[in-house]
Amino acid sequence: MPKKILIAAANYWNSTYQVGSHHYGRIFAKNGWEVLFVSDPISPIHFLARRDEQLKERYKIYKGLYENDIKNVKAYVPMALITPNEKPVFNTGFVARHWHNLTVPNVVRYAREAGFGEVDILWLDSISQKFWIDSINYKRSIIRISDRLDAFKKINKNMKKLEKELMDKADFILYTARSLESYVSKNKQKSFFIPNGVDINNFINSTKKMPGDMQAIPAPRAVYVGAIDEWFDTELLFEVAGKLSEVSFILIGSPNIDINKLKKRSNIYLLGRKKYSDIPKYLYNCDAGIIPFKKAHPVVNSVNPIKLYEYMICGLPPVATEWEELKLLESPAYLARNVEEFENLLRLALKDMDREKFINFARLNTWEERFKKIIYLCNNYPNISANKY
Incomplete structure (x- = not known):
């Protein structure tokens, strides 16, 4: 039974x-x-x-x-x-x-x-x-x-x-x-x-065909998937997107905060909510994953982000704000302490061709x-x- x-x-x-x-x-x-x-x-x-x-x-x-x-x-x-x-x-x-x-x-x-x-x-x-x-x-x-x-x-x-x-x-x-x-x-x-x-099967077995609403977005692409709430650092993203005008920043999720400022950047694309089963094909057609959170927000320090593993299983190098839990993970993710580091580390991540180290880390965390x-x-x-x- x-x-x-x-x-x-x-x-x-x-x-x-x-x-x-x-x-x-x-x-x-x-x-x-x-x-x-x-x-x-x-x-x-x-x-x-x-x-x-x-x-x-x-x-x-x-x-x-x-x-x-x-x-x-x-x-x-x-x-x-x-x-x-x-x-x-x-x-x-x-x-x-x-x-x-x-x-x-x-x-x-x-x-x-x-x-x-x-x-x-x-x-x-x-x-x-x-x-x-x-x-x-x-x-x-x-x-x-x-x-x-x-x-x-x-x-x-x-x-x-x-x-x-x-x-x-x-x-x-x-x-x-x-x-x-x-x-x-x-x-x-x-x-x-x-x-x-991470749910390996949802990502490994997914189609890698580019979604229609991404086809007009130029590469390289940095993607964020998840809640856009009070701990999401819109100011950091606004500044980084301004410094990296050649990078397309894609946000997948429904905002619960005011993001009007982000709409002023022509290289920030707000794609809204997507079905979980569709997320892999968005990730596979990007070049890096980002987690721009406010380190000082009380929610953030106890977050063990699922998206970190999901980016990695798709071979995306993650670039995240540095907080204590992420340091303790000792993952190959790039951790930034401020806007300048986030910008520089994202540049490095986009050039990082050793994608296997990210995939291998994710495989240990299923x-x-x-x-x-x-x-x-x-x-x-x-x-x-x-x-x-």
Whole structure:
């Protein structure tokens, strides 16, 4: 009989922002597990406030009308009368702890009827879904920490309290960055460092045909893929693009910040969101990958960027702002401390013909390797500690 895992995640299954929880969902499924992937809820109030594409996609998953090419993954987005967020009333402890009781249909009953009332692993990647740890039966419970909650402006004290309770109650904690070690130190005996990785098959088996919206963009091309949020250093990119007018800078992702200044540079191209399955062909037709983050932003220092490995598996030399976690990785990426270094290192990266060193580093950091370590932990719990792992 197949083993089962319930993954509680913040982002919905077919989101363009594929993070660790999505990759683990696919890896567990690939290894014969049945997966229920439950993302954070939507509510009727969302539809009053906006009607964007992401909301439509989440609603389709709620109704079971989504496309999924992995037969043993079942995705779900709960519909709740009220959902936790940073606004008054919605940011209360009551909403944080009890929104799941106001879902239609009841999300716990849905999981049980789907055959996930008892699972081998309960995987918690979303603090908003703490309720699962008291609602279903499981052999192992895991909370995965990939960021410091206190680094986000919109996170309130109620969510921080839920996270603390989860870390105390879960069988073990996985953290993705060495710089998060102090963050989980209260539970250090059951905390294990499992960094992010790369889905080799998604990139190696992809077409390398140039996408239509890239054909008019001249080479050499430096690409960024991912969230364009408050930690994205628009000023740095603006300055570097000005100094390297011969380089085309391509941004793939939806901006959540003001990027009007970037539009003033004729060599910066904003291509918007793309499907995860389409990302490889964009990378294969570029010459370098960039990660221009604000080093001083509190989110950044605990980031172990998936895009770093994805650039490398495509043979792209990454050029990134230097922060502590990237230094600890000891990867062949180029790390810049300021605008001048970013400019000079990008020049070097574009001339770097030894692409194999990047590919080889990525091959050592696959999601499959991470999966094997997690299964080992599960099989040997509780007779293993972080000190011996």
